[in-house]
Amino acid sequence: MNELRIEARQLSKRYNNLVAVDQLSFEVEAGEVLGFLGPNGAGKSTTMKMLTGFLTPTSGTAVINGHDIVDDSLAARRVIGYLPEGAPSYGEMTVRSFLEFIARARGFEGREALLAAGSAIDRLNLDGVPEQPIETLSKGFKRRVGLAQAIIHDPQVLILDEPTDGLDPNQKHEVRRLIRDMSREKIIVISTHLLEEVHALCNRAMIISDGRLLVDDSPIGLITRSRYHDAMTLVVEQPERAASVLSELPQAGKVELREGELTVFPAEGCKLFEVITDAIREHGWSVSELRLEAGRLDEVFRQITKGETT
């Protein structure tokens, strides 16, 4: 009954005429790091707000570790750690007093609350700033304070709404490392509109647009949907001649020449690497760059989200 598991059943949220989330159903198991991907306004945040008990679904529900988020909201909230979008916190409080407040609200009493706050400070490397008012901290530190309050009770389910939004590349890297370190034996759900984040963090991705689930796949599965998957790109002298030669290959499908880069797409089920390297050797082309494309997430994302709406 209390196994680690999220189960969303036809979760829906409507505002007057606007459908924010439309009959979303999915299941998440222990050890999964699920990324909600989607354009702005797709319903990612609304879904998270329903899972965490902030919003009541218009219809449908979700069950978190056996606790229904509508009928048993407090019990469901206890097993969740939540970082709301923008990591809001009480700016006038110091980091330590804020975390102690959260710890008490999470049921720690007396000395335990102080210890819980202290250990969250250690885990998120906030030990340089515990007595500083939160509003005086940089964005990266504020985000870490937000993460610290989310993990203070070592929750089994972590829901993080755009955890790296607005951070510089170093801070992003740092936050991702923290999330990865926590991901064992938990369920982590993050939302993002950054594709590289899904790649860096998640082992499962759901693309949501207009409140509906469009794709549920692994990041690798997503990337193989790209038409660039297994394509080869080369930078070569006299690209036009190379293009005409390569397009004759039986293993090659389309050939595109763009900004001096020649991209060869594979024919159905074919591999290109060997035949292209052979062709280069045979014709003695001078090649300055040659790469095998893994696939382009942004292209998959556009194709899925735009393809649906138009």
Added chain:
Amino acid sequence: MSSAVYAVLNVMRRELAGYFSTPVAWVFIVIFLVMSGVFTFYLGSFYERGIADLQPFFQFHPWLYLFLVPAIAMRLWAEERRSGTVELLLTLPLSTWQAVLGKFLAAWFFVGLALILTFPVWITVNYLGNPDNGVIISAYIGSWLMAGGFLAIGSCMSALTQNQVVAFILSVVVCFGFLLSGLPMVMNLFTGWAPQALLDAVADFSFLSHFAAISKGVIDIRDLVYFGLVMMFWLLANTILLEIRKAD
């Protein structure tokens, strides 16, 4: 300690600490003390009356609260919603009414503290004469209860909007209505057409009449129940409003 009480106290404690880590608390206390002094000694003719009581002090409290209490209450929820912390607070494992009650109690204790700090007036009157200290204590209790009524209204209005100025104006207007409902200018609107029962009910809603009774030293259980019900009603409305509007 039950977990519900613990949750309410935790919210209250955080809120109170918040008052004192910003200038809000000090500005409020200073202004409250200065204004009540001005009212008592100039408008209330404290010395000229030649009577050793605190009637001139207490009679202006309703009017002082009319503007100062909404100033404290306006930020209670409007600020939480503007800064987004409402999402943090209401996804913690505590129910909405616990959060509403905790924040309200913090504000109420804070006003109580400001009220206690007026004790030099009480010492003064005891130095000058022999006042009936029972009446004074009763009036202090009545004043604090009335402040609680104003605060509950202000807290509810604050949940209506993200804008503190709007919250302030709304609560002044509603508090003004409650304050005046026993006075002729409001009663005249009803006399002549409304049944007597409604007239009595409207007159009975007035903060002024209930406060006047307590400040004369008569602690009637009905006045206590009245203020208790007013607070409960507005805090309940506050909780419901918050449930509906928290995410807008």
